[in-house]
Amino acid sequence: MSTAPSGPVGTAGTAPVADGGSGGGGRPPGLTRRQRLSTWDFRLSPYLYVSPFFLLFALVGLFPLVYTAYVSVHEWNLIGGQGDFVGLENFRSVFEDRYFWNSLRNTFSIFLLSSVPQILIALGLAALLDSQLRARTLWRMGVLVPYVVAPVAVALIFGNLFGDRYGLINEGLQAIGLSPIRWHVDTLPSHFAIATMVNWRWTGYNALILLAAMQAIPRDLYESAAIDGANRIRQFISITVPMLRPTIIFVVITSTIGGLQIFAEPRLFDSAGLGGSDRQYQTVTMYLWELGWRVRNLGTAAAVAWILFLIIVIFALVNLYLTRRIATAGGRR
Secondary structure, X not given: OOOOOOOOOOOOOOOOOOOOOOOOOOOOOOOOHHHHHHHHHHHHHHHHHHHHHHHHHHHHHHHHHHXXXXXXOEEEEOOOEEEEEOOOHHHHHHHOOHHHHHHHHHHHHHHHHHHHHHHHHHHHHHHHHOOOOOOHHHHHHHOOHHHHOOHHHHHHHHHHHOOOOOOHHHHHHHHOXXXXXXXXXXXXXXXXXXXXXXXXXXXXXXXXXXXXXXXXXXXXXXXXXXXXXXXXHHHHHHHHHHHOHHHHHHHHHHHHHHHHOXXXXXXXXXXXXOOOOOOOOOXXXXXXXXXXXXXXXXXXXXXXXXXXXXXXXXXXXXXXXXHHHHHHHHHHO
């Protein structure tokens, strides 16, 4: 004859399940060490994956930005080093210098002559590359060739094209009885020549970005539009452009940032590298370079760098506001 167990008996006649020493309450048993490590790995892995970029940005981006602000409020010479604290005196001297305003005007002029046609041409070029072309991969690779060419090589090529005396364009003009253009002397022709160099180098790059966005547009939208009788131009205006608004905003902002920081093309446009005999195509970055490495006044150069930074931020915010307003108005229509 069997005897009853000595321990406590549950309501169903069986022994209750142990609660793992939790003192009752029915809580699940604690996680093992392996499970805790797996949970922390799930939570921390995304941050560890993106941390190299932010660490590198803090080292080569954020720290120089903060340090430049510190330099801009001190007397700072390239040879003598740090001097006295001068507050906003460096900024005042920049605003009183006529060469700064001249360089700012030149920067805006070259920016408008390059960025606006660049985006329009890139949009049309992307539409052509998105069509049924033979050897499409070859054409798409070909538009990126100017982007990988070194700026020095670009300057040499366009230097022969826009030469004042022996340039190909002036020789062509003289052949048909027209007067040659002084590309390196007159202000507007020099801005046009530099903008042409910028457009040649960056249009293909922006076209590939827009092409990638075009290929994500559902093709059934074009098929429905074709059934309704819309031609290719109407499809491009009514379907392609509205669907590309986020990408166009991105391209506009990046072109604005790059256009206001232009340096290599005007720097290499002549042998002296000062922006012309009367600084007629000297940009803000060239003015900054002249202050830092020729005048050796790093405090004033740092002030120019911060002024340019604020100008770029303002332009980027204005561009973002306008493009979003246009996109919202288009969506309402």
